[in-house]
Amino acid sequence: MAPTSSPLTLIVATTPVRVASQDPANPEPVTRLGIGLNGTLPWPRIKADMSFFARVTSRAPEPGTTNAIIMGRKTYDSVPKHLRPLGKRISAIITRDTTGSVRKGVEEDLKKRKEKMAALAAAKTAGNVEQKDEPITDAIVVPSLDSALEELQEISGSVQALGKLFVIGGEFGDVDGVKRPLRIVMTNVVRKPEGGEEVPFECDTFWPLDYMDERNGWRSASPQELSEWVGEEVTGEWIREGDVEVQMVGYEKLD
Ligand SMILES: NC(=O)c1ccc[n+]([C@@H]2O[C@H](COP(=O)([O-])OP(=O)(O)OC[C@H]3O[C@@H](n4cnc5c(N)ncnc54)[C@H](OP(=O)(O)O)[C@@H]3O)[C@@H](O)[C@H]2O)c1
Known part of the structure; x- marks a missing residue:
């Protein structure tokens, strides 16, 4: 067990994705x-x-x-x-x-x-x-x-x-x-036609956490740690597939 x-x-x-701010005090678009x-x-x-x-x-x-x-x-x-x-x-x-x-x-x-x-x-x-x-x-x-x-x-x-x-x-x-140790295994996805500008995807559902940094109680895991978590080698490098690039990264919640 x-x-x-x-x-x-x-x-x-x-x-x-850049979206309209919900905060009237900070009306600039935010990244979600x-x-x-x-x-x-x-x-x-x-x-x-x-x-x-x-x-x-x-x-x-x-x-x-x-x-x-x-x-x-x-x-x-x-x-x-x-x-x-x-x-x-x-x-x-x-x-x-x-x-x-x-x-x-x-x-x-x-x-x-x-x-x-x-x-x-x-x-x-x-x-x-x-x-x-x-x-x-x-x-x-x-x-x-x-x-x-x-x-x-x-x-x-x-x-x-x-x-x-x-x-x-x-x-x-x-x-x-x-009340358990918390980890995130995240695939970052961007659409970037070869030699061109990044083209954002349209989204209507968002991840509830926007920034997994130390201020918010998270730390980045190294590719070695991530590899151990998932049971296979992860380099952390971007991988191209057609117009899209993906990168696997990890985060761990601080106590
Ligand atoms: N990019 C990714 O890795 C990834 C992964 C998963 C999903 N998705 C995408 O995300 C979208 C679905 O996510 P979502 O956030 O809209 O929906 P979701 O979290 O998958 O499901 C929402 C449903 O969960 C139930 N629920 C929510 N809060 C609850 C609570 N407090 N207590 C009990 N039940 C609760 C309700 O079901 P009932 O309506 O049955 O009550 C609610 O309608 C889809 O577009 C999917 O393709 C993307």
Whole structure:
């Protein structure tokens, strides 16, 4: 079971956007970190980031453990239906819904997803014994971030031990009340056509934290630390993919 002192990692991709100030005393536009547009990502598919996210969130710390990904209901809905809940991870979906309709939808998605994954696994192993130590695919529906952490802790060990804990964006980047070590694994995204000027992405959803600096209680992690956190080498250098450049960086909340 993951001890309650194990870190909670916020994993997100953001892009800087100039937006109108909400502060009448400082009317100059401010830079915010955009994460979404119209219920989906602001940018077309960025393979380098999507595969990084998939590897990092599904890579269990040891055999027989499964990582958890905690998200708001809208982030869950933004995952293509045939891919949700995301495989080899336990999804915790936070909602205010009390009618049971979100839970019912998630249970139906889970059932279909498990059937599909079982069929794929059977084809792959051609009837050989199931891989017992592989991460499982599961999902829970909860009313808050606190209850997500509690319920994940409770179910840990009943089927498989809990591995790493991630919050995967949306409103739940605001984790001030969480009593655990907090980390951020962030992909910086910019659109910069070769040889041209930066062209900002349009965004309607923003990361709740704008500056992860010491004044706000955060410090930057070195590429070596970030590599240890995520379980693979991260250089911190910008990677170009078409018109877009991405860079993976890390932050840690100071005590
Ligand atoms: N760039 C990235 O890395 C990244 C990552 C994730 C998501 N996104 C994008 O971000 C957008 C979605 O994020 P979002 O911030 O709009 O939504 P979100 O946080 O994913 O989901 C919001 C929903 O969560 C539930 N919720 C929120 N606060 C709650 C509380 N205090 N208690 C209980 N339930 C609560 C509510 O669900 P109910 O309405 O069901 O009650 C609410 O409508 C999409 O555009 C998505 O593509 C981007």
